[in-house]
Amino acid sequence: AQSVAQPEDQVNVAEGNPLTVKCTYSVSGNPYLFWYVQYPNRGLQFLLKYITGDNLVKGSYGFEAEFNKSQTSFHLKKPSALVSDSALYFCAVRDRNSNYQLIWGAGTKLIIKP
Amino acid sequence: EAGVVQSPRYKIIEKKQPVAFWCNPISGHNTLYWYRQNLGQGPELLIRYENEEAVDDSQLPKDRFSAERLKGVDSTLKIQPAELGDSAVYLCASSLVTSDAYEQYFGPGTRLTVT
Numbered sequence: 001a002q003s004v005a006q007p008e009d010q011v012n013v014a015e016g017n018p019l020t021v022k023c024t025y026s027v028s029g030n031p032y033l034f035w036y037v038q039y040p041n042r043g044l045q046f047l048l049k050y051i052t053g054d055n056l057v058k059g060s061y062g063f064e065a066e067f068n069k070s071q072t073s074f075h076l077k078k079p080s081a082l083v084s085d086s087a088l089y090f091c092a093v094r095d096r097n098s099n100y101q102l103i104w105g106a107g108t109k110l111i112i113k114p
Numbered sequence: 115e116a117g118v119v120q121s122p123r124y125k126i127i128e129k130k131q132p133v134a135f136w137c138n139p140i141s142g143h144n145t146l147y148w149y150r151q152n153l154g155q156g157p158e159l160l161i162r163y164e165n166e167e168a169v170d171d172s173q174l175p176k177d178r179f180s181a182e183r184l185k186g187v188d189s190t191l192k193i194q195p196a197e198l199g200d201s202a203v204y205l206c207a208s209s210l211v212t213s214d215a216y217e218q219y220f221g222p223g224t225r226l227t228v229t
Contacts, residue, residue, distance in 0.1 A: 004156075032215055043118070043205055043220035044157070051215040090156055096214060100145075100170075104156025 002027045004093050006105035013081045014113050021076040021108045023091030031093045033074040034102070035065055038088040047089075050074060061085070081112045116140070118221035120206050126227045132194035135224045139187065139208030146183055147218060148191050149205040157205055163189065164211075196228045 003026045013019045025031065033050040048059025055067045065076045076089060091105040119138040127133050139146050145164050149157035160179065162170040165186040174181065178197070183189040193200055203225050207218040 034217060036220075041222070041225075043120075043222045044207075046217045046219060049215065049217055092156070100162060100211075101159070102157075102218070106156055107154065 002093075002095065002103050004091055004103050004105040006089075006091055006108045008108050009106075010109045010111065012111045012113065015083055016080050019078050019081045019085070019110065019112070021089050021091075021110060022073070023075060023105055024071070024073045025091075025093045025103075026072065027093050027095050027103065029096055030069075031095050033065070033067060034092040034094070035059065035063070035074075035076050036090045036092060037061075038090065038107070040087075044090065047076070083112045083114055086110055086112045118206055118208055118219055120204075120221035120224055122224055123222060124225050124227075126229065127196055129198055129228050130195040132192065133196055133226060134190055134192045135204050135206075135226075137189045137191070137206030137221060139189070139206070140210075140219055143208035143210045143219070144186070145209040145211050146189050147207040147209075148181060148189070149207065151203045151205055151223070153202075160191070193226075196226075198228050201226055201228045 005024045035047040036044040038044050048057050050057045050067045058064045063078050067074050088107045088109050090107045092102045094102050121136050147162050148160040151157045161174045161181050163183045166183050181191045203223040205223045207220045209216045209218045
């Protein structure tokens with residue numbers, strides 16, 4: 001069965017330090033990969049996506065994600081965390097043969113401490 | 115550019131009562147989605163529209179849920195009658211599908227509490 005795993009329910013990082021939010025997937029073929037962020041009482045906001053090409057994808061708010069095909073991972077990263085980055089982060093995957101159905105991870109709560 | 119608009123933002127109703135949610139997608143977006151999100155979980159797709167046609171409603175509990183997208187723009191999701199287990203955030207999203215690599219844009223959601 002197709003699935004997306006975000007192994008950490010919560011990640012705590014000190015402000016100014018680099019952050020990583022992990023995502024691994026089990027989807028056939030070469031999927032499209034997405035990261036979304038959700039702030040309290042707000043909808044999901046698109047951060048970035050991987051389609052093809054360079055394994056390092058840059059997105060909004062200084063975030064980037066690294067696609068690793070052999071490890072079937074798509075970890076979200078940021079070189080220097082801000083307190084305002086504290087939010088819930090979701091990884092999502094779409095099979096290229098599936099035309100639209102997104103498979104979502106359960107989310108990772110990111111807490112940036114001053 | 116205005117984002118996806120949803121109303122109301124919050125709704126509290128008693129069980130067995132009806133409730134309706136409204137969504138206005140981003141202008142020009144041909145595809146519209148309704149999701150349900152429970153606390154601590156990712157969104158769960160309820161229904162997907164391409165223009166005015168519901169192309170996937172396989173996960174919509176049709177005994178009590180209904181949706182419509184008249185004229186292929188705004189959409190309404192209805193629950194009648196509501197049950198306690200329907201308490202969740204209902205998200206609307208839209209996309210402009212011109213290739214495979216499109217993303218979805220979400221509204222702020224409607225938080226439904228059924229008492």
